[in-house]
Amino acid sequence: MRKKNRIAFVGFLAATALVLTGCSAGTATESPSSGAPSEAGGPVMGGDLVIARGPDALTMDSTSAQFENFSMSVFQQMGQSLFSPTPDGQELVPLLATGFTVSDDGLTYTIPLRDDVTFSDGQKMTSKDVKFSIDQDTATADTGWGFVNAAIDKVNIVDDYTIDVVLKYPWAPIIADLSMFSNAIVQDNYGGKTKEQYYEAPVMTGPFMWGEWKKGQYLKLVKNPTYWEAGKPYLDSVSWNVVPDANTRKLQLQGGQIDINDTPDWSSFASLKESPGVEVYAFPSTQIDYVSMNEDREPFADVHVRRAIAYAIDRDALVEAVLFGNGEPANSMLSPGTPFYDKDAQGPTYDVAKAKEELALSSKPNGFSTTLLIRSGNANQAATSQIIQDELKEIGITVEIVQLDPTANKKARQAMEYDMAFSAWTMDIPDPDQWTTFALDPKGGAHSAFTNYNNPEVIALNNQAQRESDLTKRADLYKQIQKLTGEDAFLAYLYYSPYAFASTDKVKGFEVTPLGNYHTENIYKTK
Amino acid sequence: MLHRLSFIPGRLLQAIPVVFGVTLLVFFMAHLLPGDPALAILGDKATEDRIVALRTQLGLDKPLLVQYGLFLSNIARGNLGDSLTYQVPVSSLVLEAVPVTLSLVFFALILGLLIGIPLSGIAAVKPNRPADLGVRAYTLVGQGMPQFWVGIMLILFFSLKLRLFPVGGYGQTAADHLYYLFLPALTLAIALSPTLIRSLRSSTINVLGSEYVATARSKGSGGVALFRQHVLRNAIIPTVSIMGVNLGYLVGGSIVIEKVFALPGLGSLMLNAIFSRDFPTIQGVTLFVALFVVVVGILTDVVYTLLDPRVNFSSKERE
Numbered sequence: 001m002r003k004k005n006r007i008a009f010v011g012f013l014a015a016t017a018l019v020l021t022g023c024s025a026g027t028a029t030e031s032p033s034s035g036a037p038s039e040a041g042g043p044v045m046g047g048d049l050v051i052a053r054g055p056d057a058l059t060m061d062s063t064s065a066q067f068e069n070f071s072m073s074v075f076q077q078m079g080q081s082l083f084s085p086t087p088d089g090q091e092l093v094p095l096l097a098t099g100f101t102v103s104d105d106g107l108t109y110t111i112p113l114r115d116d117v118t119f120s121d122g123q124k125m126t127s128k129d130v131k132f133s134i135d136q137d138t139a140t141a142d143t144g145w146g147f148v149n150a151a152i153d154k155v156n157i158v159d160d161y162t163i164d165v166v167l168k169y170p171w172a173p174i175i176a177d178l179s180m181f182s183n184a185i186v187q188d189n190y191g192g193k194t195k196e197q198y199y200e201a202p203v204m205t206g207p208f209m210w211g212e213w214k215k216g217q218y219l220k221l222v223k224n225p226t227y228w229e230a231g232k233p234y235l236d237s238v239s240w241n242v243v244p245d246a247n248t249r250k251l252q253l254q255g256g257q258i259d260i261n262d263t264p265d266w267s268s269f270a271s272l273k274e275s276p277g278v279e280v281y282a283f284p285s286t287q288i289d290y291v292s293m294n295e296d297r298e299p300f301a302d303v304h305v306r307r308a309i310a311y312a313i314d315r316d317a318l319v320e321a322v323l324f325g326n327g328e329p330a331n332s333m334l335s336p337g338t339p340f341y342d343k344d345a346q347g348p349t350y351d352v353a354k355a356k357e358e359l360a361l362s363s364k365p366n367g368f369s370t371t372l373l374i375r376s377g378n379a380n381q382a383a384t385s386q387i388i389q390d391e392l393k394e395i396g397i398t399v400e401i402v403q404l405d406p407t408a409n410k411k412a413r414q415a416m417e418y419d420m421a422f423s424a425w426t427m428d429i430p431d432p433d434q435w436t437t438f439a440l441d442p443k444g445g446a447h448s449a450f451t452n453y454n455n456p457e458v459i460a461l462n463n464q465a466q467r468e469s470d471l472t473k474r475a476d477l478y479k480q481i482q483k484l485t486g487e488d489a490f491l492a493y494l495y496y497s498p499y500a501f502a503s504t505d506k507v508k509g510f511e512v513t514p515l516g517n518y519h520t521e522n523i524y525k526t527k
Numbered sequence: 528m529l530h531r532l533s534f535i536p537g538r539l540l541q542a543i544p545v546v547f548g549v550t551l552l553v554f555f556m557a558h559l560l561p562g563d564p565a566l567a568i569l570g571d572k573a574t575e576d577r578i579v580a581l582r583t584q585l586g587l588d589k590p591l592l593v594q595y596g597l598f599l600s601n602i603a604r605g606n607l608g609d610s611l612t613y614q615v616p617v618s619s620l621v622l623e624a625v626p627v628t629l630s631l632v633f634f635a636l637i638l639g640l641l642i643g644i645p646l647s648g649i650a651a652v653k654p655n656r657p658a659d660l661g662v663r664a665y666t667l668v669g670q671g672m673p674q675f676w677v678g679i680m681l682i683l684f685f686s687l688k689l690r691l692f693p694v695g696g697y698g699q700t701a702a703d704h705l706y707y708l709f710l711p712a713l714t715l716a717i718a719l720s721p722t723l724i725r726s727l728r729s730s731t732i733n734v735l736g737s738e739y740v741a742t743a744r745s746k747g748s749g750g751v752a753l754f755r756q757h758v759l760r761n762a763i764i765p766t767v768s769i770m771g772v773n774l775g776y777l778v779g780g781s782i783v784i785e786k787v788f789a790l791p792g793l794g795s796l797m798l799n800a801i802f803s804r805d806f807p808t809i810q811g812v813t814l815f816v817a818l819f820v821v822v823v824g825i826l827t828d829v830v831y832t833l834l835d836p837r838v839n840f841s842s843k844e845r846e
Contacts, residue, residue, distance in 0.1 A: 052789075056799075058568065058612060058613065059613075059614065065568065065569055065577055065580065065581045065584075066568050066569075066581075066612075066614070068568070068569075068570050069570075142576065142577075142580050143577075143580045143581070143584065144577075147577075214623065214791070215613050215615065215620060215623070216620065216623070216624070216791045216795065216796060216799065217623075217697065217791040241696065241789070242789070242791065243695060243696075243789040244786055244789065244795065244798075244799075245695075245786050245787055245789065247679065247787075248682075248694060248695045248786075248787060248788065248789050251679075251682050251683070251686065251687060251694040251695075252693075252694040252695060252696070252789075254687055254694075255686050255687050255690070255693070255694040257693050257694050257695075257696065404561065404562075405562065405802065406562075406567070406802065407560075407561075407562030407563065407564075407566060407567040407802065407803065407804050408560065408561035408562040409562075410562065410563075410566045410567070410570075410573075411561055411562045411563050411566055412561070414566060414573065414575075414578070438574075444574070445574025445575060445576055445577075446573075446574050446575075
């Protein structure tokens, strides 16, 4: 249809030109397209999938500091790690490994590897490649994502298809860390190339391989013919188009120009739901939205002030007004998609009487004036902040909303130059430690999620959980952490929002895990 | 003829301080913005150590004047530096975006003229009659409608209802580009044409009332031939300078249209660079736009000189 239109349009231009010069035009015809094979009753083979999203990827070097979520979703279709999260994001299963055993002292993890994996250039994957991959990530501890391997002492090759990962100290999240994108398996010594050359067109083990990248326009991956999982992938190629405007993405989906709209805004989510030929998805995520309070500034070091604010917020109303009902009020610092989330955690809920009681107990019983920092141009934050401003006014706290563009906003929070700020977190690994250490340990490198919250009891529990390999005991430690942090109201939790996606109804097998990963090898397109 | 164009080298020399001033202004204004490229790249999960390491890696720990000096010495060697965001040469990003924006702008200009010339002719032949009033109403509406709204309306009608054109994007082949650029160019042309029509209509009315047109008529000339040979050639002279000014304006104003139609042009590149504090890219794009405006200014004068033998910039400059 689209090709026909294009030909008709070019024909129209040509005809106009010919009429203007006094000639007549012939007719244009469409060349017949070839049909793709399909398995009877099963997934359809072939086809090109087009995903539209606002930002472009930044780099394919998964160990570098620039590597972020938009790079990750592309990279993970090429790069694979030893382990992978289950679809519900709660557990880990072997991917390029076949399992693991732990020594009695908890310091040596012996990991056997699959022997049927090849890179996209046909070369077999062996333990040499695996050792090189983990070592090159560890080497970026100061400049990239290598800090996740801080517990690793060394990687030893046992034989062609077995490695030992030796730890400096017992470290429960090690398997989750090995599942990180930065520990994806690359070729030994970058296949003889420099690191920069290698990551310009990575040769990896995943279902798709490098195609073409026009920066700021689109990034295309094509089917890896040597992929080890039999019968997959179904698609010939996957492209990520850069379409910054949310409304344009919505219209492109409705017009059938793209197959998947990555993150439609919630206001257009409902209208897309009603569009014929369009499917919408709200996948459970690990995202928690919250208001952080800077304890370096008065009066937020006072727990009663923080509790008063946390009790004054009507989370159900926010879910309705901001997420159009697509989400859940938050009750814990961990999200339901994160392992060890406690659904019974008693985080502060909406209770104006309690909020007033807490404020009366605080150093500011008659209320005070403060500011709330939000990102300019972010409709969700603008709506949420206005509701919170109104609710806090009811207990005597006057809030001025300060808007800064995203980069300036980050700078203000990093420099601790704010009173209250709106923020959110999503997990990269299926282990709560990534977030708890960032948010609770002032030595975690981020001033406790830029709040300067410092509760020695909570920090001790977090350190204990990092070294506890018994799952029941670990669950209990995280339960205590969720209880204490809720009582301290170190953040005012708001809501858990799902990941919004929309696709045409021809797209099948599309699922997003709570960690935000999707597996394009499972996707196919019907005719 | 050639001596009338001898003003060009002088104009090019004058352009050097203008372009230098623009780079100076943009460099320091961009660095005055709060925020930091390292933070923009690292996102919310950044820790202090990683920010410091990345700032050093990107050369942002050097004093501002040193950074500006490096920028100037790079430009002198024809190097715009590397994008902080993509880690590729800025020149390659600019060279990919320039054809998109220039095609859009020139396509819009052609469509603007295709709309403007016939409508202004119709309006000028019988002033204050229904056809003229209709054209004047169009200029009011065309100028009053916001561009992004016109763009969305055109998408809704031509792309979603009639399914004739794609909803944004740029395509991959030359034929694709023309096809994908039609609606955005039409949007810009609708915004541009009222200015052209107003200028062309009033100058056409003047020319139609002139003695040489009366003479031509008395010799039996009329219709399209009269319009093309005697009226349009004289009436279009003031419009040429208006178009010259508007070309520069169109390049700057294409940011909104590029966003609505997801076009990977200079506007999109600039907008993303500003949000991510990608200083070398901001400077590279600004430098290009400044050069473009200067060159279009000179070309406008050249066209002006060629169309009207009475114009002689060179002699004025020698006085």
